[in-house]
Amino acid sequence: MTVTLKDIAAVAGVSHSTVSRALNGNPMIPPETAVRIRKIADELGYVPNTIASGLRRTHSKVLGVLVRRIDDAFLAEVLQGIEDVLYAEGYGLFLATSRRKPEREQAIFRSMSERRVDGVIVCSTEVSQEHLHQLSKFGVPTVLINNQAAIEMAHSVTHDDMSGGLALTRHLIELGHSRIAYLGHSRTGRITRDRLAGYKEALNQAGLPYRAEYVAAGPNGSAEGGAMGMEKLLKVDVRPTAVVCFNDMMAIGAMHALRQAGFGVPEDCSVTGFDNIPLSQYVNPPLTTFHQPRYELGTEAAEMMLRLLSRKHKNLNAAETIALRGRLVVRESSGPPPDGTRNGQ
Amino acid sequence: MTVTLKDIAAVAGVSHSTVSRALNGNPMIPPETAVRIRKIADELGYVPNTIASGLRRTHSKVLGVLVRRIDDAFLAEVLQGIEDVLYAEGYGLFLATSRRKPEREQAIFRSMSERRVDGVIVCSTEVSQEHLHQLSKFGVPTVLINNQAAIEMAHSVTHDDMSGGLALTRHLIELGHSRIAYLGHSRTGRITRDRLAGYKEALNQAGLPYRAEYVAAGPNGSAEGGAMGMEKLLKVDVRPTAVVCFNDMMAIGAMHALRQAGFGVPEDCSVTGFDNIPLSQYVNPPLTTFHQPRYELGTEAAEMMLRLLSRKHKNLNAAETIALRGRLVVRESSGPPPDGTRNGQ
DNA sequence: AATTTTTGCGCAAACCTTTGCGTGGATGAT
DNA sequence: ATCATCCACGCAAAGGTTTGCGCAAAAATT
Numbered sequence: 023m024t025v026t027l028k029d030i031a032a033v034a035g036v037s038h039s040t041v042s043r044a045l046n047g048n049p050m051i052p053p054e055t056a057v058r059i060r061k062i063a064d065e066l067g068y069v070p071n072t073i074a075s076g077l078r079r080t081h082s083k084v085l086g087v088l089v090r091r092i093d094d095a096f097l098a099e100v101l102q103g104i105e106d107v108l109y110a111e112g113y114g115l116f117l118a119t120s121r122r123k124p125e126r127e128q129a130i131f132r133s134m135s136e137r138r139v140d141g142v143i144v145c146s147t148e149v150s151q152e153h154l155h156q157l158s159k160f161g162v163p164t165v166l167i168n169n170q171a172a173i174e175m176a177h178s179v180t181h182d183d184m185s186g187g188l189a190l191t192r193h194l195i196e197l198g199h200s201r202i203a204y205l206g207h208s209r210t211g212r213i214t215r216d217r218l219a220g221y222k223e224a225l226n227q228a229g230l231p232y233r234a235e236y237v238a239a240g241p242n243g244s245a246e247g248g249a250m251g252m253e254k255l256l257k258v259d260v261r262p263t264a265v266v267c268f269n270d271m272m273a274i275g276a277m278h279a280l281r282q283a284g285f286g287v288p289e290d291c292s293v294t295g296f297d298n299i300p301l302s303q304y305v306n307p308p309l310t311t312f313h314q315p316r317y318e319l320g321t322e323a324a325e326m327m328l329r330l331l332s333r334k335h336k337n338l339n340a341a342e343t344i345a346l347r348g349r350l351v352v353r354e355s356s357g358p359p360p361d362g363t364r365n366g367q
Numbered sequence: 368m369t370v371t372l373k374d375i376a377a378v379a380g381v382s383h384s385t386v387s388r389a390l391n392g393n394p395m396i397p398p399e400t401a402v403r404i405r406k407i408a409d410e411l412g413y414v415p416n417t418i419a420s421g422l423r424r425t426h427s428k429v430l431g432v433l434v435r436r437i438d439d440a441f442l443a444e445v446l447q448g449i450e451d452v453l454y455a456e457g458y459g460l461f462l463a464t465s466r467r468k469p470e471r472e473q474a475i476f477r478s479m480s481e482r483r484v485d486g487v488i489v490c491s492t493e494v495s496q497e498h499l500h501q502l503s504k505f506g507v508p509t510v511l512i513n514n515q516a517a518i519e520m521a522h523s524v525t526h527d528d529m530s531g532g533l534a535l536t537r538h539l540i541e542l543g544h545s546r547i548a549y550l551g552h553s554r555t556g557r558i559t560r561d562r563l564a565g566y567k568e569a570l571n572q573a574g575l576p577y578r579a580e581y582v583a584a585g586p587n588g589s590a591e592g593g594a595m596g597m598e599k600l601l602k603v604d605v606r607p608t609a610v611v612c613f614n615d616m617m618a619i620g621a622m623h624a625l626r627q628a629g630f631g632v633p634e635d636c637s638v639t640g641f642d643n644i645p646l647s648q649y650v651n652p653p654l655t656t657f658h659q660p661r662y663e664l665g666t667e668a669a670e671m672m673l674r675l676l677s678r679k680h681k682n683l684n685a686a687e688t689i690a691l692r693g694r695l696v697v698r699e700s701s702g703p704p705p706d707g708t709r710n711g712q
Numbered sequence: 713a714a715t716t717t718t719t720g721c722g723c724a725a726a727c728c729t730t731t732g733c734g735t736g737g738a739t740g741a742t
Numbered sequence: 743a744t745c746a747t748c749c750a751c752g753c754a755a756a757g758g759t760t761t762g763c764g765c766a767a768a769a770a771t772t
Contacts, residue, residue: 381721381722382721382722382723383722384721384722384723384724385720385721385722388721395719395720395721396720396721397719397720400720400721419727421727422726422727422728422729423726423727424727425727
């Protein structure tokens with residue numbers, strides 16, 4: 023049924039080795055023979071069997087990508103970045119989502135090992151050190167994107183969360199705010215801490231006090247989580263006049279909760295997000311946020327992986343981290359504090 | 368380096384065939400032998416080589432998925448639906464994005480053929496009849512999701528666009544609108560036509576005239592496209608009091624353009640979207656839209672593909688289409704028309 | 713006890729490609 | 743004419759698995 027090298031060889035009157043070499047551009051085969059064979063292959067409708075060639079060669083030209091979930095504006099764009107460079111380099115992309123289930127993650131790593139992917143890119147998931155170790159034991163290189171727990175001896179690309187938290191908070195301070203809250207996300211580790219650290223640092227630099235009651239966390243990173251977190255903050259005695267949210271979706275939820283409670287944004291309370299997801303500019307009011315180089319996170323990770331694969335002498339030990347910088351995006355959800363709160367509380 | 372069946376066989380003192388059979392649960396091997404072998408395999412850290420087994424077997428247990436792009440709220444959720452059922456069934460997911468480039472699409476189909484995927488799911492892209500034919504020639508079954516051009520003899524799952532357009536328009540009519548515009552998307556084929564058809568049908572049923580000047584198209588399906596389309600509609604002599612947009616992002620753009628021009632939504636002009644993307648409830652005002660069963664589109668397509676693969680006697684000819692129904696979601700972007708336009712213009 | 717059946721497993725081929733090594737013929741040098 | 747060189751290609755092994763067939767030993771039947 024399907025045509026193989028042997029079939030082409032029979033028609034061309036050569037051995038299948040010659041066909042293989044001709045098709046792979048091996049210089050051993052003179053050009054005229056090569057084009058003749060190529061032509062016959064095309065006429066016969068030959069489609070090389072990557073799976074057979076992968077068996078003989080050592081690599082599969084496929085990269086595994088593990089991501090928490092696909093239907094997330096942030097991750098989707100990172101994925102697109104990865105896919106674009108993999109496509110350009112002729113690599114395939116084997117995708118799986120962990121959905122935060124450790125057993126699913128486990129199964130995925132196994133499946134990727136079995137499929138002999140050349141490497142795996144792990145994106146924004148709480149991946150355990152052991153799993154990664156298990157992979158590296160098989161010589162499967164790994165690149166981490168925004169890993170939650172800082173993992174030793176790993177290749178990773180991250181964005182600079184701390185400077186983002188700092189930039190947003192400083193922006194609010196410059197607008198005159200002093201009662202600034204931080205609305206985090208209880209299920210994320212390093213990232214929420216880093217952003218919180220930036221927030222604290224900004225307060226510190228401005229000589230403003232840090233108040234524990236101004237730090238709340240939503241149960242998750244969605245709009246619902248933001249709304250729930252905001253409701254907590256609204257119960258504080260002296261309400262904050264600005265809130266730095268963990269991400270844009272939470273900020274959107276927070277604004278929703280504020281509106282529900284009868285407060286205007288930014289008149290009564292400024293709100294900032296984080297990530298600059300495409301939507302943040304279309305909500306009303308458009309969101310002040312910190313832009314993440316999402317797409318670039320993907321491309322950088324993919325390129326790092328490709329570099330890793332090209333230097334065959336896998337000195338996987340040499341850890342490497344590249345940190346991408348974001349930028350403050352000021353829109354209309356942040357403004358001066360309400361009158362009377364300008365200086366001090 | 369890596370441990371193979373042969374290594375296990377050596378330790379267990381049997382042949383590698385026996386190991387293979389034991390590990391695959393072949394009843395020929397008595398249970399006690401099987402568990403003994405299984406144990407040795409585990410101790411040795413054996414990881415089956417799917418690529419070798421795929422060579423011997425005829426199938427790869429991998430499905431190709433071709434999608435226009437990943438960073439699109441709609442497609443991402445469809446993808447998640449696909450991934451979830453594939454994961455549950457032990458299938459892998461090989462992902463590629465066409466990004467509307469025909470040559471890229473071509474290359475992707477080729478790459479998928481070469482990788483011997485068991486089938487491909489094509490999602491919402493303007494895929495040509497020939498490409499699909501090329502795949503089916505190789506016995507690679509195909510399932511289409513929301514294909515733009517209705518393609519003959521194909522398996523596909525779609526949503527019912529016409530009834531969506533009809534439901535939205537009827538909703539506006541019931542609110543009292545008579546000057547209702549349709550804002551389409553010039554780059555999509557069947558879908559925009561179907562929604563338009565539903566719009567016309569609703570007008571027709573209500574005895575309202577269809578006016579060509581009330582039908583505009585944006586250059587693309589994004590918020591920018593919606594804004595640009597809306598600007599055209601605002602130039603019409605007698606402005607519409609409601610506009611049915613092709614999708615939510617365009618609706619968001621349209622609302623933006625209306626605000627820029629000093630009009631209120633819905634006081635001056637109602638706006639409806641299509642898709643009910645997660646964000647549509649968080650924009651201000653929250654968007655009236657037509658919910659698409661995105662996730663289910665994915666799961667249905669994956670399940671259809673799996674059914675296709677299970678009946679080995681590939682009677683691929685038997686076309687099959689399943690249409691999923693959506694539902695109207697009324698929020699605050701639609702309301703009664705401004706005074707004085709209620710009856711007639 | 714002799715014969716048949718069953719059980720448990722090994723042999724080897726097959727899947728398709730890549731590649732080290734070898735070979736026969738042509739070409740060039742002496 | 744003889745020998746070394748080189749060119750173009752073929753042979754066969756290798757990569758890891760699955761599986762039809764066969765075979766010896768054990769069990770069951772007579």
